[in-house]
Amino acid sequence: MRPEVLLATCSELPSSNEDDSPLPAALAELGVRASWVAWDDPAVDFGRADLVVLRSTWDYPNRRAEFLRWCESVPALANPAGVVRWNTDKSYLVELADLGVGVVRTHLVEPGGEVEWPAGEFVVKPSVGAGSRDAARFDSTTPADAEAHLKWLHSRDRTAVVQPYQRAVDREGETALVFLCGVYSHGFVKGPMLRSSTDESGLFVSEGLSPSHPAAELRRAAEDVLDTTCKLLDLSRSELLYARVDLVRGEGGEPLLLELELSEPSLGFRQTGPDARLRFASAVRAHLNR
Ligand SMILES: Nc1ncnc2c1ncn2[C@@H]1O[C@H](COP(=O)(O)OP(=O)(O)O)[C@@H](O)[C@H]1O
Ligand SMILES: [Mg+2]
Structure with missing residues (x-):
């Protein structure tokens, strides 16, 4: 059969x-x-x-x-399922930061909790969210807008994630590194998803994806993210059929984790040529025989 x-x-x-x-x-x-x-x-x-x-x-x-x-x-x-439970709440970012992983500075604000807004531009988004839905970019000079968004998330009993806006995303996007059964497969770049609060053009930025051959320090950082995660969850890397590590560069150019996708990531197959999809099929075969 x-x-x-x-x-x-x-x-x-x-x-x-x-x-x-x-x-x-x-x-x-x-x-x-x-x-x-x-x-x-x-x-x-x-x-x-x-x-x-x-x-x-x-x-x-x-x-x-x-x-x-x-x-x-x-x-x-x-x-x-245990991986999905852990990974579908962005509070894992704080856990990984506590273990020494370079992560975009992340502050969790539970319903009823207080917040001190970061200086400059920042992002408020739900801790359980996908596809950029309900994520928004604000400026500390107009905190009322951010307060309203936080209140709205809290009114729906959702914990908020507050992060400084990473300006490198506007310059070079975020780099997604895809691993299949724990082994690096391919990379792609995703353009900025959140429009500037000061952008008067009225145009929404579409999700621009392009192929990428990530620099060595990004690949190394992504490997470190996976190793730390697998140690924390007591898994071997090969147990993860897929993993996508989304990195941005901080102010000093250092790689920072924006998101680790272990649940239902887009894998950028159209950006990477036909081989990546063939590798995915092979990874599924390998997984079936475990
Ligand atoms: N701190 C941030 N700095 C810059 N851009 C951000 C930041 N947080 C989110 N974004 C933008 O919003 C998008 C969605 O946020 P993300 O954290 O990836 O959540 P999800 O993909 O689960 O909705 C990102 O792809 C990025 O373009
Ligand atoms: Mg994302």
């Missing part, structure tokens, strides 16, 4: 997006049956699959508890 893989998406994107929709074909070439299913489709028996791979389950931020319960109910999930 050929192994069966279910690729988990959300009901709004029944066959995921253009980046991922060719994955079943890439897996079929390696003798793996794969199909798209919505994670919350009650008609699907997730227990029958040899592996369930989280891909585009991007509707979880407003129903995280339900999503995590579902993750825990799936016998063979990549990445594992």
Whole structure:
């Protein structure tokens, strides 16, 4: 019997997006049956699959508890439910910073908590969030706008993440480094997602993605992020089917972690040439045989 893989998406994107929709074909070439299913489709028996791979389950931020319960109910999930639980709340950034990882300065503000806004520009975003939704950029000269956004997040019982705005994102974007089964696969660059609060043009900046061959210090920093994470979670790197490390450069040019994506990352396949998708299919095969 050929192994069966279910690729988990959300009901709004029944066959995921253009980046991922060719994955079943890439897996079929390696003798793996794969199909798209919505994670919350009650008609699907997730227990029958040899592996369930989280891909585009991007509707979880407003129903995280339900999503995590579902993750825990799936016998063979990549990445594992415990990893997803840890990784879907950006408070992991503070844990990694405490372990010595270079992280964008991150302050968590729980509902009812007080905050001292960073000087200059800063970002307020939900600790459980994806796709830049409900993330906004503010300036310390107009704190009322930030106060209102914080109040709005808190009114929905959401913890906020406050970070200084990293200006390097406007100059060079953030670099995403993708690892498959713990081994570096490819990189790409994502342009700025948050419009400046002083930008009067009225134009929203679109998510500009481009291929990248990350500099050695970025690759080294990403390796360090993965090693520290795996030690913390008591995992070996090969247990992570995929990992995406998003880095920006700080004021002194040092690599800083903006986000570690172990749950449902876009993997930038369209930016990287066909090989990356083939490596992903191979990684799934390798994972099936663990
Ligand atoms: N501190 C920051 N400095 C500069 N840009 C930021 C910062 N935080 C977020 N952004 C912008 O907002 C986008 C979304 O934020 P991110 O932390 O990656 O959350 P998510 O992707 O989970 O929504 C980033 O890709 C980046 O463009
Ligand atoms: Mg991100």
